[in-house]
Amino acid sequence: MNSLFTPLSWDDTGYILTGIWNTITISVVAIVVGTLLGMVIGFARAESNRAVNVLFGGVLDVLRSVPLIIQLVLFSTFVGAIGYPLDPFVAGSIVLSLYTMAFMSEVFRGGFESVSQSMQTAARSLGMTYWQTIYHIRFPIGLRAVLPSWLGVALSVIKDSALVSVIGYMELLRTSEQLIGRTQQPLTILIGVGIFYFIISYPLSHYGRSLERKMAI
Amino acid sequence: MEYQFHWNIVFQKMPELLNGAFVTLHVSVLAMLLGIVIAILLAIAKMNNSKPFCYVATVWVEIARNTPALFQIYMAYFGLGAFGIHLSPYVAVLSALVFINAGYLTETFRGGFQSIPSTQYSASKSLGMSSIQTYRYVILPQMLRRIYHPMTNQFVWSILMSSLGILVGMSELSGTTQRLQSASFRTLEFFIVAAVMYFIITKLVLFGSSLLSRRLFKGEI
Amino acid sequence: MISVQNVHKSFGDLEVLKGVSLDVPNGEVVSVIGGSGSGKSTLLYCINAIESINSGKILVNDIDVHSKATNKDKLRQKLGMVFQQFNAFPHMTVLENAALAPRIVKKMSRDEAMEIAKKELEHVGLGDKFDVYPTRMSGGQQQRLAIARALAMKPDFMLLDEVTSALDPELVGEVLETLRLLAEEGMTMICVTHEMGFARDVSDRVAYFHQGVIAEIGEARQVINEPQNELTQKFLSKVR
Numbered sequence: 001m002n003s004l005f006t007p008l009s010w011d012d013t014g015y016i017l018t019g020i021w022n023t024i025t026i027s028v029v030a031i032v033v034g035t036l037l038g039m040v041i042g043f044a045r046a047e048s049n050r051a052v053n054v055l056f057g058g059v060l061d062v063l064r065s066v067p068l069i070i071q072l073v074l075f076s077t078f079v080g081a082i083g084y085p086l087d088p089f090v091a092g093s094i095v096l097s098l099y100t101m102a103f104m105s106e107v108f109r110g111g112f113e114s115v116s117q118s119m120q121t122a123a124r125s126l127g128m129t130y131w132q133t134i135y136h137i138r139f140p141i142g143l144r145a146v147l148p149s150w151l152g153v154a155l156s157v158i159k160d161s162a163l164v165s166v167i168g169y170m171e172l173l174r175t176s177e178q179l180i181g182r183t184q185q186p187l188t189i190l191i192g193v194g195i196f197y198f199i200i201s202y203p204l205s206h207y208g209r210s211l212e213r214k215m216a217i
Numbered sequence: 218m219e220y221q222f223h224w225n226i227v228f229q230k231m232p233e234l235l236n237g238a239f240v241t242l243h244v245s246v247l248a249m250l251l252g253i254v255i256a257i258l259l260a261i262a263k264m265n266n267s268k269p270f271c272y273v274a275t276v277w278v279e280i281a282r283n284t285p286a287l288f289q290i291y292m293a294y295f296g297l298g299a300f301g302i303h304l305s306p307y308v309a310v311l312s313a314l315v316f317i318n319a320g321y322l323t324e325t326f327r328g329g330f331q332s333i334p335s336t337q338y339s340a341s342k343s344l345g346m347s348s349i350q351t352y353r354y355v356i357l358p359q360m361l362r363r364i365y366h367p368m369t370n371q372f373v374w375s376i377l378m379s380s381l382g383i384l385v386g387m388s389e390l391s392g393t394t395q396r397l398q399s400a401s402f403r404t405l406e407f408f409i410v411a412a413v414m415y416f417i418i419t420k421l422v423l424f425g426s427s428l429l430s431r432r433l434f435k436g437e438i
Numbered sequence: 439m440i441s442v443q444n445v446h447k448s449f450g451d452l453e454v455l456k457g458v459s460l461d462v463p464n465g466e467v468v469s470v471i472g473g474s475g476s477g478k479s480t481l482l483y484c485i486n487a488i489e490s491i492n493s494g495k496i497l498v499n500d501i502d503v504h505s506k507a508t509n510k511d512k513l514r515q516k517l518g519m520v521f522q523q524f525n526a527f528p529h530m531t532v533l534e535n536a537a538l539a540p541r542i543v544k545k546m547s548r549d550e551a552m553e554i555a556k557k558e559l560e561h562v563g564l565g566d567k568f569d570v571y572p573t574r575m576s577g578g579q580q581q582r583l584a585i586a587r588a589l590a591m592k593p594d595f596m597l598l599d600e601v602t603s604a605l606d607p608e609l610v611g612e613v614l615e616t617l618r619l620l621a622e623e624g625m626t627m628i629c630v631t632h633e634m635g636f637a638r639d640v641s642d643r644v645a646y647f648h649q650g651v652i653a654e655i656g657e658a659r660q661v662i663n664e665p666q667n668e669l670t671q672k673f674l675s676k677v678r
Contacts, residue, residue: 067380
């Protein structure tokens, strides 16, 4: 028994920190890229006609209706099969970013559509051009309105980033799974992992809810 | 490099895939039903402000909302082992989903309940309705309309998240797909079919839900 | 007859009613006017037992409203109430709104309840709106629905709490017209209102509320046109 399993020790710190670092990196990449793409697509959808909307909507719908884990496996297998295998980090970042984009675009579309027509008319009546209206009126107001929902999506991306482990990316949960295999101390390790996610997520979700309450008034 | 698709093997295994899809639905429905029951209790506990219950409910809700689903599943599958509790993959995934559903639905129910204006109570009272009648005919029907859509979303989320069963060897749709592809090495084909099946299941659920809501809720809100 | 006898009512440290007495015999219409926060709405809530009282007594048809022995649900059937917010039940059609209480509170058959509801809706001019959902209607129509819903319980009294305050100016008329109709039919009413013209023309008596007491009460035309009390004069000169 003892020869096979070695208990958790301080030497594992570096390993765990790598896992934490990788979770943070891929989450940040996905949130940043997903937000930017989502903002552009959300704006396009709020502005454009039905045909564009249906086309975009269909693709985004698929991204939202197929489990992330399936998307990850499919994408990394696919790029491998056509001869361009990707590093798990790159493949994971691409899939997670697109997945994030799908949810963010809805968030932003709602935000831009919430800026009332009368406010835009008012801006135009002051002599602002179309682009000035967008830059000075719709973006600032729309973006402020979406902050709580944006935060909600961002938090779920941090949590969902755990799934990138399925294609071999050494994020925190995969690191801990391997440690569990070696040490046979699942509870200690898992509780540690849980605390990590909780510490990141709880204050932000709390902040998000207080924002929501403030905006509701 | 040219990739040759071989679909035959996938179609031969269709019965197994469909069986996996059935398990997916099965576990999601069960997770939803149990989640709803627990969420009602937690929401009541949170709103009653009775200290110990309120505390338990708050801790439950916050842990469920602020940790990854995969963490919950590992907790149920590996973590409980430390207490000598060894759950089957099915039960582990089910209990993780129930735990999370209950956490999210608690907030949904609480929000729905608090969104009914207090004037609806005084209006009902002034017509001579008892408290039970007020809830039965005025408050709960309105609340159900407001929580219906978030509940549908939660159900869809459960279906998608049950795919994490793949990581603990559960034989729902993803797990079955994983097993079949590793036996045949037709990874792409099997996972494409699985993706399509998830898409169809999700769409059917959303379609059914909107049909039902049109039957249930004739009024607007 | 509604008889309010020396009623005191506090919310925490704030005393809202400081000894209010008022008798409203059957068939009379009393309007209650006064600044906001003067306690006039609270009085209606106390009469309907939606709020409790600290001391004093309120009798409705000689029944002590706030006695423990009184079945308050039963009592409220005799007291129709209409609120500032329209309070339509948004998940029911207009007809279902009006028929709900007769059916479940008075245990009438469905048909019977519908019959009464239809009659009262026609009464307030909503005869063409039976199957409409209230959210689709104007504020004035929703408020008339609220009146019909209360009337469908065949109440002996109507308590009206600033029923036109939340309405757009052009919709006030239709609701006041409905109330005038009720007054002419002999309904006993207590109306808390900001419509001085309505108070003067439709009610028999007007009571001016000031800081939790009735500062002046008298014949409607006299109180509105030639108020005796200095406070009433000041108030009326401000709202005119």
